[in-house]
Amino acid sequence: MTRTPVNVTVTGAAGQIGYALLFRIASGHLLGPDVPVKLRLLEITPALGAAEGTAMELDDCAFPLLQGIDISDDPNVAFDGANVALLVGARPRTKGMERGDLLEANGGIFKPQGKAINDHAADDIKVLVVGNPANTNALIAQAAAPDVPAERFTAMTRLDHNRALSQLSKKTGVPVSEIKKLTIWGNHSATQYPDIFHAEVAGKNAAEAVNDEKWLAEDFIPTVAKRGAAIIEARGASSAASAANAAIDHVYTWTNGTAAGDWVSMGIPSDGSYGVPEGLISSFPVTVTDGAYEIVQGLEINEFSRTRIDASVKELAEERDAVRALGLI
Numbered sequence: 001m002t003r004t005p006v007n008v009t010v011t012g013a014a015g016q017i018g019y020a021l022l023f024r025i026a027s028g029h030l031l032g033p034d035v036p037v038k039l040r041l042l043e044i045t046p047a048l049g050a051a052e053g054t055a056m057e058l059d060d061c062a063f064p065l066l067q068g069i070d071i072s073d074d075p076n077v078a079f080d081g082a083n084v085a086l087l088v089g090a091r092p093r094t095k096g097m098e099r100g101d102l103l104e105a106n107g108g109i110f111k112p113q114g115k116a117i118n119d120h121a122a123d124d125i126k127v128l129v130v131g132n133p134a135n136t137n138a139l140i141a142q143a144a145a146p147d148v149p150a151e152r153f154t155a156m157t158r159l160d161h162n163r164a165l166s167q168l169s170k171k172t173g174v175p176v177s178e179i180k181k182l183t184i185w186g187n188h189s190a191t192q193y194p195d196i197f198h199a200e201v202a203g204k205n206a207a208e209a210v211n212d213e214k215w216l217a218e219d220f221i222p223t224v225a226k227r228g229a230a231i232i233e234a235r236g237a238s239s240a241a242s243a244a245n246a247a248i249d250h251v252y253t254w255t256n257g258t259a260a261g262d263w264v265s266m267g268i269p270s271d272g273s274y275g276v277p278e279g280l281i282s283s284f285p286v287t288v289t290d291g292a293y294e295i296v297q298g299l300e301i302n303e304f305s306r307t308r309i310d311a312s313v314k315e316l317a318e319e320r321d322a323v324r325a326l327g328l329i
């Protein structure tokens with residue numbers, strides 16, 4: 001294989017998402033079946049042993065695309081030359097814990113990591129923040145990386161997108177492969193707004209096909225928006241394999257593009273579209289071409305949607321103000 005390997009840095013590599021993620025990256029699902037990768041694992045010092053164990057297992061898979069694994073507890077080393085950075089390591093929300101409590105606990109992690117990306121990553125770096133609160137952690141990392149183009153910092157709402165696809169499929173009896181143009185707006189939190197007004201189910205408008213506003217307001221939206229909490233309640237731990245799967249989907253789409261006639265949801269820095277204040281990292285419908293995403297423009301936003309988008313964006317603005325007050329941005 002002559003192609004230069006892509007350096008993929010994963011933080012929190014010894015955690016439960018890390019364990020579900022690394023083997024899929026190494027087997028070609030993140031970037032494509034012909035793209036060799038080098039893994040850079042970042043962990044806190046006490047978890048380096050566990051990361052070593054995972055690296056041993058990766059070795060034992062003899063993945064043809066995996067061209068090396070480095071492990072470090074120093075962000076300056078782990079992000080050196082990184083082309084893709086998956087910022088997973090964070091403190092997961094546990095039973096009864098509010099997201100707001102996570103801001104301070106996690107803010108300190110993402111500022112130094114943003115600075116290390118600024119100082120050491122490759123020029124084409126793409127960053128996906130998974131660790132919660134993902135949108136605001138992405139904002140913190142971005143603020144610490146003034147030399148990296150702002151649009152390279154993204155937050156994961158693809159899990160919410162996939163959850164919405166699955167719920168809509170169950171309701172309509174149409175396979176997910178025939179559902180297009182769903183959108184998650186706003187924050188990766190319980191205020192997020194999964195929007196089916198522009199979605200298509202087997203070629204028909206989804207809202208019209210469902211024709212059940214009560215189900216939409218009282219079942220679909222809360223089920224999708226509170227799915228993370230429901231999984232914590234059921235498993236006693238936050239989602240891991242589905243989160244890893246969504247991270248793979250996010251980066252694969254960002255690198256390889258969206259399918260014709262469809263879009264995906266990504267948390268990205270707002271350019272002011274749809275009334276979302278510029279700079280907030282909010283989820284939008286996007287298409288991707290040649291490794292660059294673009295917000296889908298011109299969608300009509302009805303009153304039902306407007307109220308819900310505004311509520312989630314208000315929460316994002318409050319999180320931004322809170323981390324600003326803490327000196328994190």
Ligand SMILES: NC(=O)c1ccc[n+]([C@@H]2O[C@H](COP(=O)([O-])OP(=O)(O)OC[C@H]3O[C@@H](n4cnc5c(N)ncnc54)[C@H](O)[C@@H]3O)[C@@H](O)[C@H]2O)c1
Pocket residue numbers: 011012013014015016017018042043044047088089090091092093109129130131132133134156157159160188238239240243
């Ligand atoms: N955006 C989403 O859709 C989504 C979905 C699920 C989970 N999450 C979030 O992802 C994060 C990780 O979840 P998990 O279940 O893997 O948690 P986990 O506790 O199993 O693993 C987290 C790992 O991060 C490591 N870590 C902590 N601080 C670090 C640092 N400064 N540098 C490097 N590594 C560090 C820990 O040692 C641990 O191994 C959580 O914040 C969780 O809430 C997000």
Ligand SMILES: O=C(O)C[C@H](O)C(=O)O
Pocket residue numbers: 092093132159227228229231238239243
């Ligand atoms: O870790 C959480 O708070 C939940 C997670 O973000 C999820 O959506 O599954």
